[in-house]
Amino acid sequence: MGKKVGVLLSGCGVFDGAEIHESVLTLLNLDKAGAEIVCMAPDMEFPVVNHITQEATGEKRNILLESARIARGEIKNLKDVQASDLDALIMPGGMGAAKNLSDFADKGTDAVVLPEVQRILQDMLSAGKPVGAICIAPATLTKALGDKNPEVTIGNDMNTASALESMGARHFNCNVDMVHVDEKNKIVTTPAYMLGPGIKDIAAGIEKLVNKIVSMA
Template sequence: MAAVRALLAPRLVAAAASTFAPVPGLRPLLLTGPVPAPRAAFHGSAPRPGARVALVLSGCGVYDGTELHEASAVLVHLSRGGAEVQIFAPNVPQMHVIDHTKGQPSESETRNVLAESARIARGKITDLAQLSAANHDAAIFPGGFGAAKNLLCCIAPVLAAKVLPGVEVTVGHEQEEGGKWPYAGTAEAIKAMGAKHCVKGVTEAHVDQKNKVVTTPAFMCETALHHIHDGIGAMVTKVLELARK
């Protein structure tokens, strides 16, 4: 899972613009879209306006969209931190649809990433094409295979590695350690992109102070759900600290 402060968002948006170029079989992002929904303060009792955070989703479901537990944990921690949140997703067809009871593609189904992401957002969602860096202090990208299939070429921290040369990120450990870190090989992909991988535990977050990027392993680790929740909380806390600077 990755978060990027909007101080560098112009670079991120510029890189993303080329990354989101039309792919054979996929409809390109629309230049126009639904009227952006007003930002919802998910923690209405916050004593003062908090950081303005864009949450970017990639569908609904770990195998073909956003990992729901990660998205939910992000929203809970942002709420507790008094952040002002606006949720986005690309208005494009999913790469494919997975039957989560079987872990296999459902060949006869097609779904839209924005429509699926709206399930998590409770309908309060905006086309990603409408995202403006000037309107936000930070952006957070929950993980899930949808980040690979519907946004970029790999999971969320690799997004930062792809668009910010030399960035420091973490996806946890670099060895599988008997299956505890089943996706440990991702660290090598990060290094191959010219980024630096930093080994961290599942409850920790890594902060790249230079690039204003915060990452945490989340479901890269096979562990209890509350450990993943705590790691996401550490990431959100660091993001909000950066947003205040």
């Protein structure tokens, strides 16, 4: 097999978990690149959002179990994955990346990153292994790695960009079909559905991100 690339999922669905299109496009392009895919997610509960009304349902589900839907059952508990097991790591977006992997969606710059997510991101960077972050996922990445002053893009949303900069990032405006590469930290980001508008539009940037991550691994 080729490079071992982790895909860190945060549930299943744009409003409370991993964005499904972004996740599937990541998996598709990793498979095309000949990578060995290691899906993972934290084992914890999260509040569910009705994806038709975008309102909270009042129920809770488990991030690992929901993420397993995208991974077709082939998934690891994040706490059992070490940076030494991987050659690279990619975080798809979706609100789960900013609600479940951290609480950036609620707390903004005061966000706290889930300890297991903080650990894997810091360990990947310390080992000089590349990390990709899609859509809103750079917010959680920045909060975890702000002391490294990562270069990232979330597209061109000024409020989100300024929040990232106040957490230590350097933000670069990008179109949906572009990636930004932080050569020093080996971080690659693309706006995806922060810009959209559709699946064919986000596909171009995600393909570039995956290929760049695989080539850097």
